[in-house]
Amino acid sequence: MSDVRCQNVGLRMIKRIKGIWEFKYLIYNLVLRDLKVKYKGTTLGFLWSLLNPLLMLAVYTVVFKYLIGPRVENFTIFLFSALLPWTFLSSAVAMGAGSITDNGNLVKKVYFPREVLPLSVVLVNLFHFFLTFLVLIPALLFFHIQPGFAFLFLVVIIFFQTLFVLGITLIFAALNVYYRDIKHLLEVLLQLWFWVTPIIWPIAIFPEKYQDLLYLNPFTVFVTAYRDVILKNRIPGLLTIAGVMMLGILLFLLGGLIFHKKQRRFAEEI
Amino acid sequence: MNTTLNAIEIKNLSKKFKAYHHRESNLKYVFLNLLKGKRKKLSSEFWALKNIDLDIEKGQTVGFIGCNGSGKSTLLKLISRILYPDGGDIDAHGKISTLIELGSGFHPDLTGRENVYINASILGFSRAEVTKKFQAIVDFSGLEDFIDNPVKTYSSGMYVRLGFSVAINIDPDILLVDEVLAVGDENFQKKCIKKIMDFKKEGKTIIFVSHDLKTVEELCDQVVLLHNGKLVKQGKPVEVISEYHRLLIGASQLQVRKEDPRQGESAPKDRTTWKNRWGSKEVEITGVQFLDLQDNVMEFAKTGQPLRVRIAYDAHKEIENPVFGVAIYSDTGVHVTGPNTRKHNFPIASLKGQGYVEYEMESVPLLPGSYLFSAAIYDYQGLQAYDHWEQYWRFHVIESPEMSERLGLIAIPAKWRMGKSEGKKLRR
Numbered sequence: 001m002s003d004v005r006c007q008n009v010g011l012r013m014i015k016r017i018k019g020i021w022e023f024k025y026l027i028y029n030l031v032l033r034d035l036k037v038k039y040k041g042t043t044l045g046f047l048w049s050l051l052n053p054l055l056m057l058a059v060y061t062v063v064f065k066y067l068i069g070p071r072v073e074n075f076t077i078f079l080f081s082a083l084l085p086w087t088f089l090s091s092a093v094a095m096g097a098g099s100i101t102d103n104g105n106l107v108k109k110v111y112f113p114r115e116v117l118p119l120s121v122v123l124v125n126l127f128h129f130f131l132t133f134l135v136l137i138p139a140l141l142f143f144h145i146q147p148g149f150a151f152l153f154l155v156v157i158i159f160f161q162t163l164f165v166l167g168i169t170l171i172f173a174a175l176n177v178y179y180r181d182i183k184h185l186l187e188v189l190l191q192l193w194f195w196v197t198p199i200i201w202p203i204a205i206f207p208e209k210y211q212d213l214l215y216l217n218p219f220t221v222f223v224t225a226y227r228d229v230i231l232k233n234r235i236p237g238l239l240t241i242a243g244v245m246m247l248g249i250l251l252f253l254l255g256g257l258i259f260h261k262k263q264r265r266f267a268e269e270i
Numbered sequence: 271m272n273t274t275l276n277a278i279e280i281k282n283l284s285k286k287f288k289a290y291h292h293r294e295s296n297l298k299y300v301f302l303n304l305l306k307g308k309r310k311k312l313s314s315e316f317w318a319l320k321n322i323d324l325d326i327e328k329g330q331t332v333g334f335i336g337c338n339g340s341g342k343s344t345l346l347k348l349i350s351r352i353l354y355p356d357g358g359d360i361d362a363h364g365k366i367s368t369l370i371e372l373g374s375g376f377h378p379d380l381t382g383r384e385n386v387y388i389n390a391s392i393l394g395f396s397r398a399e400v401t402k403k404f405q406a407i408v409d410f411s412g413l414e415d416f417i418d419n420p421v422k423t424y425s426s427g428m429y430v431r432l433g434f435s436v437a438i439n440i441d442p443d444i445l446l447v448d449e450v451l452a453v454g455d456e457n458f459q460k461k462c463i464k465k466i467m468d469f470k471k472e473g474k475t476i477i478f479v480s481h482d483l484k485t486v487e488e489l490c491d492q493v494v495l496l497h498n499g500k501l502v503k504q505g506k507p508v509e510v511i512s513e514y515h516r517l518l519i520g521a522s523q524l525q526v527r528k529e530d531p532r533q534g535e536s537a538p539k540d541r542t543t544w545k546n547r548w549g550s551k552e553v554e555i556t557g558v559q560f561l562d563l564q565d566n567v568m569e570f571a572k573t574g575q576p577l578r579v580r581i582a583y584d585a586h587k588e589i590e591n592p593v594f595g596v597a598i599y600s601d602t603g604v605h606v607t608g609p610n611t612r613k614h615n616f617p618i619a620s621l622k623g624q625g626y627v628e629y630e631m632e633s634v635p636l637l638p639g640s641y642l643f644s645a646a647i648y649d650y651q652g653l654q655a656y657d658h659w660e661q662y663w664r665f666h667v668i669e670s671p672e673m674s675e676r677l678g679l680i681a682i683p684a685k686w687r688m689g690k691s692e693g694k695k696l697r698r
């Protein structure tokens with residue numbers, strides 16, 4: 001009985017993904033639109049999107065290097081390797097939460113798979129994430145870290161982080177239709193999340209026996225994976241990799257399910 | 271059942287909405303209710319559509335009509351999958367597209383060209399299809415010269431035209447049209463109607479929602495009447511439209527009875543506060559009745575048949591040489607006629623006390639529809655109003671069996687004749 005239901009959910013999911021795939025050209029156009037609008041009329045164009053994380057990095061480095069720096073070697077790269085993935089997550093979720101409500105006019109008038117809207121926001125931010133990574137490479141060379149074989153694992157980590165980010169974005173985009181203050185709550189939550197995640201501080205500042213607790217925060221798992229590869233140039237541990245994959249898949253399924261359930265009434269609730 | 275003949279099959283379809291008491295999509299309420307430890311129902315629900323059964327054949331043009339809020343747009347949105355049903359099923363065979371004014375989806379900083387591509391993809395076009403259709407879209411909008419300017423530099427009319435051109439150049443099997451033809455100037459409207467006619471010729475299924483009953487009648491093979499979320503009648507345009515008129519009359523009659531014990535008097539609005547009434551009130555109009563020749567109050571007038579309008583007055587003092595005037599306006603505000611007793615050489619020497627004046631039409635020239643009626647009493651020069659009620663009464667005209675004219679506003683009593691011109695050229 002429950003087998004049949006599971007199968008049905010699976011089938012429906014595949015059908016849904018197929019339906020979204022049919023609108024791939026729309027996704028492409030929405031991503032392109034966001035990028036175009038962002039850089040239209042700016043002479044420096046894409047450089048701006050690099051400037052922002054660079055500036056943050058500079059500020060944090062100056063401020064924290066002397067506070068925390070002594071405990072961490074290679075502080076800039078240490079910061080880099082977690083701050084960039086974090087920026088991907090936080091800006092995608094913050095922008096994506098309003099993706100349905102901001103496009104209310106379209107949602108009310110035209111049928112298209114609503115997943116397209118948060119998805120394109122996530123893809124835009126993924127694109128920016130890639131761009132900022134381009135900055136990382138010269139920085140690595142500058143700090144005498146040779147990208148090695150382990151760096152191939154970045155592809156895996158980024159892929160599952162994207163699923164993770166997409167799942168969260170879907171959840172908040174859907175909830176924001178029903179509760180408009182979610183967007184404001186989200187800003188606070190993201191701030192909080194930033195500070196409880198070992199992004200600008202090392203896990204090592206906690207006593208060893210409490211360090212495991214930090215992994216209750218899912219983003220710590222991602223940070224650890226990124227740092228293993230970028231900072232230590234080694235393949236992350238099995239547990240970390242498994243955690244990254246599980247979290248990615250779990251949030252993706254959860255977000256997809258919640259969104260799918262909630263989207264039935266989007267057009268009338270907006 | 272042969273499903274291939276039906277473009278759309280709707281079975282037992284129902285849709286409910288939340289009727290908000292106040293805006294509750296607010297976390298505060300959720301938390302408060304959690305604190306109180308109960309899940310209080312925040313809003314009540316109502317059925318916008320209830321148990322709709324409807325099959326629409328392939329290639330048919332079907333009109334949906336009904337009062338405001340009867341559920342027409344809701345039904346269309348359910349068919350196009352924008353809304354989900356709360357009961358029943360919809361089967362649609364073929365690619366559905368809604369003809370909508372899409373300008374709201376434009377991004378002001380992008381050019382017309384870029385926006386066309388984006389909007390077309392929102393409607394589900396593939397890249398190849400957009401490229402193929404692009405020139406047709408631009409041609410239809412007539413905005414060739416502006417297509418590479420950012421749309422924020424467009425006038426609002428241009429905005430609408432471009433948005434609409436994208437939508438109308440789609441190539442669906444089933445086309446849904448919800449009151450968008452009012453968009454743009456007259457020329458553009460004609461273009462749109464023509465395009466819909468083309469769709470029709472190509473054998474596409476079209477569903478057309480409009481309050482413009484004339485256009486509905488011209489375009490549609492079948493009409494569906496919705497009322498309070500129920501499908502009341504489905505059939506030939508003429509029949510369903512006259513049923514709709516009857517329904518409208520029924521609604522206003524009920525109102526009359528509720529507010530005014532003098533039954534049959536068509537006074538739907540509150541008389542004392544009606545702002546379109548003015549005059550010195552030495553003589554007052556106390557009521558207007560629509561009667562047939564046997565003095566029966568008419569439920570509705572019929573085209574080509576007699577109608578008598580009785581204007582009752584009460585003169586508080588003696589009034590000399592008054593002039594009675596009436597006026598008829600179409601639903602769309604066109605002033606159809608405005609006769610008075612002076613122009614018609616019907617002198618009234620004086621009025622005192624109560625009485626009535628009647629305006630009798632031998633044959634009502636008005637085509638079926640809803641009309642507004644004004645009545646007034648003036649002094650002889652027409653300068654001073656004693657009592658003027660502007661567009662206060664509403665009456666309805668339905669078609670009569672012997673009068674089948676449908677186009678325009680009035681039926682002019684006229685004859686056709688023919689002859690031979692015997693070599694002489696007809697002067698143009």
Ligand SMILES: Nc1ncnc2c1ncn2[C@@H]1O[C@H](COP(=O)(O)OP(=O)(O)OP(=O)(O)O)[C@@H](O)[C@H]1O
Pocket residue numbers: 267268269287288289318336337338339340341342343344345
């Ligand atoms: N999103 C919504 N939330 C709550 N109620 C709604 C919503 N959309 C429509 N309704 C209600 O459903 C009913 C039917 O609305 P609908 O828009 O289908 O009417 P309609 O026949 O298209 O009217 P009109 O001629 O004015 O366009 C109305 O009572 C309306 O208030």
Ligand SMILES: [Mg+2]
Pocket residue numbers: 342343344
């Ligand atoms: Mg409507």
